[in-house]
Amino acid sequence: MEKVIIIRYAEIHLKGKNRGYFERAFAANMEKSLKGIRHEIRRQSGRYLVEKFDDGEVDKIVKKLTKVFGMHSLSVGYQVNSDMDEIFAAACEVSDKFGSFKVETHRADKKFPLKSPQISAAIGGRLLDYNKNLKVDVHEPEFVINIDVRENGKTLVFNKFIKCADGMPVGTAGRGLLLLSGGIDSPVAGHMIAKRGMKVDCLHFHSYPYTNMQARQKVIDLAQILSEYTCGIRLSIISVKEIQEEIHKHCNGAYMVTILRRFMMRLAERLAKKDGDQCIITGESLGQVASQTIEGMTSSNSVIESLPVLRPLCGFDKNEIIERSRAMGAYDVSIRPYEDCCTVFLPDYPIIKPKLEDVIAEEAKLDIERLLDSAFATLEVKEY
Ligand code: ATP
Ligand code: MG
Secondary structure, X not given: OEEEEEEEEOHHHHOOOOHHHHHHHHHHHHHHHOOOOOOEEEEEOOEEEEEOXXXXXXXXXHHHHXXXXXXXXXXXXXXXXXXXXXXXXXXXXXXXXXXXEEEEEEEOOOOOOOOHHHHHHHHHHHHHHHOOOEXXXXXXXXXXXXXXXXXXXXXXXXXXXXXXXXXXXXXXOOEEEEEOOOOOHHHHHHHHHHHOOOEEEEEEEEOOOOOOHHHHHHHHHHHHHHHHHHOOOEEEEEEOHHHHHHHHHHOOHHHHHHHHHHHHHHHHHHHHHHHOOOOEEOOOOOOOOHHHOHHHHHHHHOOOOOOOEEOOOOOOOHHHHHHHHHHHOOHHHHOOOOOOHHHOOXXXXXXXXXXXXXXXXXXXXXXXXXXXXXXXXXXXXXEO
């Protein structure tokens, strides 16, 4: 009897002619997520089986696989020869110790001598004899023993379905650059876009020494959490210290964040074009804070020359975003109390609905190109 993990994939089955492409990306992503752990992955008629792993690593493998986009559900179970004694032995292994159950059989191998209901009845009957703490309830069972008689002479036996991340395999929908702050929102935005199959790179702006090393570590930790979903991640880091000092020195303080945002967007587009990213992704949500009004977005958007800016959280309430942040495992890191560069030189009264012509007039007091070049020269790149 061999312990296996049965993988069922999500939307990929809808992808007609391109199906092979999506499946190869999916399989490659599973391999990446299990790198360094002994295992073999094998395709088997419309699903995948993970085999030949060490028993003690099952939980670790399951935890990693539930983060691979494109996977609908998985089950830990056994693969046995299609033989009633072997199937029964596997059913005993996967059965709960007490409670009500039913057996559900799917028979792909039409040559197997018993039909599905007969297999269910026979295995269910033997389980009742074997464990007196079990009873059958076909309407509302506490657990289900699933038996899947395959065409290759093997049968899969399992109990639970573990819900996975769904979505599309990362790498099948282009590549985007996520503006990653240390907050709650941007990691969630990256997670949502990666879920649709986009490979995500990250760009973080800091203002060291106004911001500290813990703030930097927080962003690295967030990028690492995200990288478990994105099959590795590139984190680029740029200093906007000089830009902020120059805005502070020369411009009306109320425009600090508005103008900084425009510099961030210009730097992001420059980096995206250098690295082959096809869009910019932010964690903005309409009206959440002063800089996220439609006027604020108009102002920062207007410096972008050609790339689309994706704002997947735009229509979400904060509590919905927090729920997603918790679900992806980023929340506890995101709420560590270190300051983001946007809070440096923060005015008491920021402009909430900036008029584009006023922003441009304020910004004209700066040597924009020189500041961009100088900031870009601070670029550091890390891979996780
Ligand atoms: P978050 O929770 O993502 O920090 P926020 O609610 O604090 O968002 P803002 O500070 O207005 O909102 O930032 C809006 C978006 O701008 C962020 O979601 C992020 O995409 C980007 N951004 C803000 N600060 C930075 C930064 N220091 N580095 C990179 N991107 C940033
Ligand atoms: Mg923030």
